[in-house]
Amino acid sequence: MLSDFYPLFVQLAIAAGLSFTLLKAAALIGPNRHNIVKRKAYESGMDPIGSAHERYSVKFYLVAMIFIVFDVEVVFLYPWAVSFKEFLEAGAGPGVMGVVMLFVIVLAIGLLYDIKKGGLEFD
Amino acid sequence: MDLSQAYSSMWADIAAALPLVIVSLAGLVVVVFDAYRNRHAATPLITLAALVLAFAVEIPALSADGTAFHGMLRIGGAAAFVNLLILGSGILTVMLAMPYLKRLDMHIGEVYSMVLFATAGMLMLGAANHLVTIFVGLETMSVCLYILTGLVRKNQGAIESALKYFLLGAFSTGFFLYGMALLYGATGTMSLSDMQVAAGSGSVMFWAGVALLLVGFLFKVSAVPFHMWTPDVYQGAPTPLVGFMSTASKAAAFAALITVLVLALPPERWTGVLAVFAVITMVIGNVLALSQSNVKRMLAYSSIAHAGYILVALAAGTPEGYSGALFYLLVYTVMNIGAFGVMSQLEWDDAQGSTQSLDSLAGVGYRRPLLGWTMVFFMFSLAGFPPLAGFLGKWAVFAPAIDADLVWLAITGVLASAVSAYYYLRVLVVFFMKSARDGEPGTAAGEAFVIPTMTRGVLIFCTALLVVLGVTTFAWDLTGTFFG
Numbered sequence: 001m002l003s004d005f006y007p008l009f010v011q012l013a014i015a016a017g018l019s020f021t022l023l024k025a026a027a028l029i030g031p032n033r034h035n036i037v038k039r040k041a042y043e044s045g046m047d048p049i050g051s052a053h054e055r056y057s058v059k060f061y062l063v064a065m066i067f068i069v070f071d072v073e074v075v076f077l078y079p080w081a082v083s084f085k086e087f088l089e090a091g092a093g094p095g096v097m098g099v100v101m102l103f104v105i106v107l108a109i110g111l112l113y114d115i116k117k118g119g120l121e122f123d
Numbered sequence: 124m125d126l127s128q129a130y131s132s133m134w135a136d137i138a139a140a141l142p143l144v145i146v147s148l149a150g151l152v153v154v155v156f157d158a159y160r161n162r163h164a165a166t167p168l169i170t171l172a173a174l175v176l177a178f179a180v181e182i183p184a185l186s187a188d189g190t191a192f193h194g195m196l197r198i199g200g201a202a203a204f205v206n207l208l209i210l211g212s213g214i215l216t217v218m219l220a221m222p223y224l225k226r227l228d229m230h231i232g233e234v235y236s237m238v239l240f241a242t243a244g245m246l247m248l249g250a251a252n253h254l255v256t257i258f259v260g261l262e263t264m265s266v267c268l269y270i271l272t273g274l275v276r277k278n279q280g281a282i283e284s285a286l287k288y289f290l291l292g293a294f295s296t297g298f299f300l301y302g303m304a305l306l307y308g309a310t311g312t313m314s315l316s317d318m319q320v321a322a323g324s325g326s327v328m329f330w331a332g333v334a335l336l337l338v339g340f341l342f343k344v345s346a347v348p349f350h351m352w353t354p355d356v357y358q359g360a361p362t363p364l365v366g367f368m369s370t371a372s373k374a375a376a377f378a379a380l381i382t383v384l385v386l387a388l389p390p391e392r393w394t395g396v397l398a399v400f401a402v403i404t405m406v407i408g409n410v411l412a413l414s415q416s417n418v419k420r421m422l423a424y425s426s427i428a429h430a431g432y433i434l435v436a437l438a439a440g441t442p443e444g445y446s447g448a449l450f451y452l453l454v455y456t457v458m459n460i461g462a463f464g465v466m467s468q469l470e471w472d473d474a475q476g477s478t479q480s481l482d483s484l485a486g487v488g489y490r491r492p493l494l495g496w497t498m499v500f501f502m503f504s505l506a507g508f509p510p511l512a513g514f515l516g517k518w519a520v521f522a523p524a525i526d527a528d529l530v531w532l533a534i535t536g537v538l539a540s541a542v543s544a545y546y547y548l549r550v551l552v553v554f555f556m557k558s559a560r561d562g563e564p565g566t567a568a569g570e571a572f573v574i575p576t577m578t579r580g581v582l583i584f585c586t587a588l589l590v591v592l593g594v595t596t597f598a599w600d601l602t603g604t605f606f607g
Binding site: 095109110 | 133151154155157158159
């Protein structure tokens with residue numbers, strides 16, 4: 001069974017070897033002339049202002065957490081959507097639909113709670 | 124694949140698992156209610172009503188026997204007994220926590236929804252018949268307990284203990300999941316009832332999976348050497364909720380462990396391993412408890428030691444051992460909730476007792492007779508004195524070990540519990556035989572608190588139950604009927 005994967009390992013080795021060789025070759029052979037303009041942020045990038053190690057408002061994390069919740073919800077809904085037709089043909093459609101609706105409702109309650117508690121209010 | 128029967132038994136399954144459904148729905152109701160009525164006085168009452176309703180629904184299920192949701196959950200018998208234990212613990216905890224959190228000004232609705240969701244996870248864990256159900260239950264329970272630990276977020280000790288609990292708990296979950304994956308790889312099934320046949324005498328991969336699974340379980344029941352989190356968490360968390368997490372979560376984890384041992388593993392192969400864990404847990408738990416000056420920390424080490432006693436019964440590997448472990452869990456729940464209930468009243472430092480030492484409790488037994496005398500019962504029962512239930516419980520866990528030719532293990536257990544008498548009785552010595560020095564904190568102003576009626580009720584109920592369980596054997600007889 002493991003032998004089925006040998007071509008994959010060979011390809012990984014080639015990919016790693018090639019990229020390493022090219023990077024190293026560029027650094028060794030290529031011209032190496034630094035100046036101040038070259039070291040600036042590229043094209044539409046901005047010059048950095050201040051340190052990146054600052055304190056963020058906890059609200060950012062709240063939004064991120066809500067995003068994760070609904071992201072995961074979609075991950076669960078994809079396999080359900082794919083196999084729903086089979087269940088429908090087998091006559092188990094209402095049951096499967098009910099279970100998924102329950103899942104969505106529970107998540108919606110979470111969102112409702114979040115909104116009512118002011119989790120999405122940026123002041 | 125025939126899918127037409129997939130949902131045919133859905134309504135029957137929901138009816139069979141009704142307590143779990145009631146508790147989960149009540150959790151959602153409390154979340155919505157709290158969103159619209161912040162800190163409303165009815166929130167804990169809804170919680171209490173739901174738990175009592177679930178308890179009442181679960182009682183007739185004791186005589187049932189079966190599975191639900193395509194073999195994911197077990198219904199009736201030992202599962203029903205553990206579920207009743209968890210629900211009872213939840214009811215007593217909510218009754219203790221209601222006035223306590225009001226005093227700390229932390230009576231927020233989230234506490235009660237978290238207690239309900241944690242209870243739902245424990246119910247699932249206690250009735251699990253499938254590795255996935257065990258895992259989902261374990262995680263639902265743990266995540267809620269992490270949050271409850273760090274509830275008083277202005278207290279540095281609480282935050283520290285919550286973070287420790289979370290990090291170590293997440294780590295142990297990783298072990299558990301890895302063990303599950305190996306078991307599935309070795310046997311091709313996740314259902315506990317099919318696993319024993321599929322495993323045969325067990326390959327190396329299978330036993331590696333069992334070992335990793337055991338690490339996860341032993342962490343949750345705080346057995347040595349996976350006990351490091353227990354003292355810190357018990358010291359930092361709100362005291363009535365410590366009573367909850369030290370009893371209900373332990374009962375649920377032990378119930379799942381018993382299910383795994385009975386159903387999934389080839390018999391007679393784990394005795395030695397569990398015996399070793401039992402010995403080191405009992406010895407280290409009791410010895411470390413000797414030197415604690417903070418009562419909550421002492422009770423944490425004592426709960427480690429009690430996990431060791433229960434492991435003695437599991438190491439016997441007989442039906443008597445499993446039923447003895449279940450009976451001990453019941454007794455342990457009653458006395459531990461009582462002890463933490465008393466301690467929750469004696470916290471005049473308002474830092475959840477985390478800075479309170481034994482010295483500051485001198486003579487409190489005379490000044491607050493109710494707390495003092497109920498504590499006498501809890502401490503004597505924890506130490507295992509007849510005629511209280513603690514004695515019968517110790518009998519129930521040590522006797523099966525002797526019957527299974529593990530006499531050395533039983534002797535170690537009895538010696539360890541003799542050691543434990545020192546630190547339990549020391550609490551009573553401080554309570555009754557020492558007088559407070561002048562200028563001790565809390566001697567005058569701090570003790571002018573009123574013990575809420577509900578707390579009085581819980582403490583007296585726990586005391587009475589300890590006596591009843593100690594002089595009658597109905598609960599022990601009941602647990603004896605669960606395992607063939």
